[in-house]
Amino acid sequence: QVQLQESGPGLVKPSETLSLTCTVSGGSLTNYYWSWIRQPPGKGLEWIGYIYYSGSTNYNPSLKSRVTISVDTSKNQFSLKLSSVTAADTAVYYCARLPGAFLAAERYFDLWGRGTLVTVSS
Amino acid sequence: DIQMTQSPSSVSASVGDRVTITCRASHGIRSWLAWYQQKPGKAPKLLIFAASSLQSGVPSRFSGSGSGTDFTLTISSLQPEDVATYSCQQANSFPITFGGGTKVEIK
Numbered sequence: 001q002v003q004l005q006e007s008g009p010g011l012v013k014p015s016e017t018l019s020l021t022c023t024v025s026g027g028s029l030t031n032y033y034w035s036w037i038r039q040p041p042g043k044g045l046e047w048i049g050y051i052y053y054s055g056s057t058n059y060n061p062s063l064k065s066r067v068t069i070s071v072d073t074s075k076n077q078f079s080l081k082l083s084s085v086t087a088a089d090t091a092v093y094y095c096a097r098l099p100g101a102f103l104a105a106e107r108y109f110d111l112w113g114r115g116t117l118v119t120v121s122s
Numbered sequence: 123d124i125q126m127t128q129s130p131s132s133v134s135a136s137v138g139d140r141v142t143i144t145c146r147a148s149h150g151i152r153s154w155l156a157w158y159q160q161k162p163g164k165a166p167k168l169l170i171f172a173a174s175s176l177q178s179g180v181p182s183r184f185s186g187s188g189s190g191t192d193f194t195l196t197i198s199s200l201q202p203e204d205v206a207t208y209s210c211q212q213a214n215s216f217p218i219t220f221g222g223g224t225k226v227e228i229k
Contacts, residue, residue, distance in 0.1 A: 045158075045166070045209060045220040060217040061123075094165060105172055107213035108156040112165035 002027035004095050004113035012089075012120050018082040022095030022113060029053040029073050033098035035109065036069060036080045038091040046091075050098055051078055058101065085120045092117050124149050124212050128221035134229045141197040143224045145210035150190045154213040157186055157195045160223075161206045170195065171213075202228060 008020035022034065036048040049059035051069040059067050063082070071078040082089060092115040100106025125148035135141050145155065153173040158166035168177045170186040173193060183198045197204055205228055210221040 044222040045211075047218040047220070058216060062217070104152070104154040104213050104215075107154065107218060108168060108171040108211065109158075109166070110168050110177070112167070114165050 002097070002111060004097070004111060006093060006095050006113045006116040008116060008118070010117060010119060012085055012118060013122050014086055014120055015084055018080070018085050018089060018093075018118055018120070020080045020093055020095075020116065020118070021077050022079070024076045024078075029071065029076055029078065033101045034069075034071070034078045035096045035098050037094045037096055037109070038089075039094070039115075040088075040091040048080065048082075050101065052101070087120050090118065090120045123217055124151060124215060124219055126210055126212055126219050126221035128208075128210060128224050130224060131222070132225040132227065134227045135200050136229045137200055137202060139200045141200050141204075141226060143195045143208055143226075145188075145193045145195070145221050147191045147193075147212055147214075149214075151212045151214035153189045155186070155188070155193050156211045156213060157184075158209045158211065159204075159206045160209065166209065169208075197226070200226070200228070 003025045005023045012018045030053050033050045035050040039045050051057045051071050066083045068081040094115045095113045096109040097111040127146045129144050155173045157170040160166040174186045185196050207223045207225045209223045
């Protein structure tokens with residue numbers, strides 16, 4: 001079955017750029033939207049943004065100035081870059097699959113990675 | 123942005139009890155609401171979408187209802203494996219937003 005796995009540094013210094021990759025195995029990126037979601041310790045979930053397999057993106061306005069999500073269909077991967085990080089960006093970062101974006105009936109996350117903790121600290 | 127508010131923040135109940143969790147949206151979202159279960163150290167799992175549709179493989183003791191601004195998740199007979207945090211998510215408009223979560227424990 002399709003599985004998602006996040007990878008990347010667990011520690012990032014303040015003001016630097018956080019970079020994570022999600023590898024999709026057992027299936028294709030095609031025809032789905034792929035999201036990043038984060039959860040600060042002890043807090044609720046926050047949607048960061050999504051990318052369609054074709055490359056079109058949509059970001060949360062609260063993070064839009066600092067976020068870039070990209071896709072590499074040849075490697076079956078998509079990636080997150082978050083610039084100018086601060087301690088407030090410390091969180092477990094999840095990648096997840098979104099069946100659709102144009103129809104509200106499809107805007108739910110049906111497949112998730114296990115998550116990776118990223119700590120922002122000097 | 124649409125704010126999602128869950129209550130209570132935590133609930134403790136006995137095995138076999140009926141548990142109800144509420145989610146309120148700051149603006150009407152029709153029936154575009156999902157519920158997730160998150161066990162400690164694990165990724166969230168989709169339980170219900172479109173307010174009341176059960177995701178494949180989810181036990182029938184879970185059910186969802188509501189429309190507009192007020193929604194509920196009900197566990198009809200609480201089981202030990204249901205210990206988790208439950209979160210709602212609105213799908214009506216971007217940015218997608220989540221509730222703060224409700225922690226369910228066994229008494």
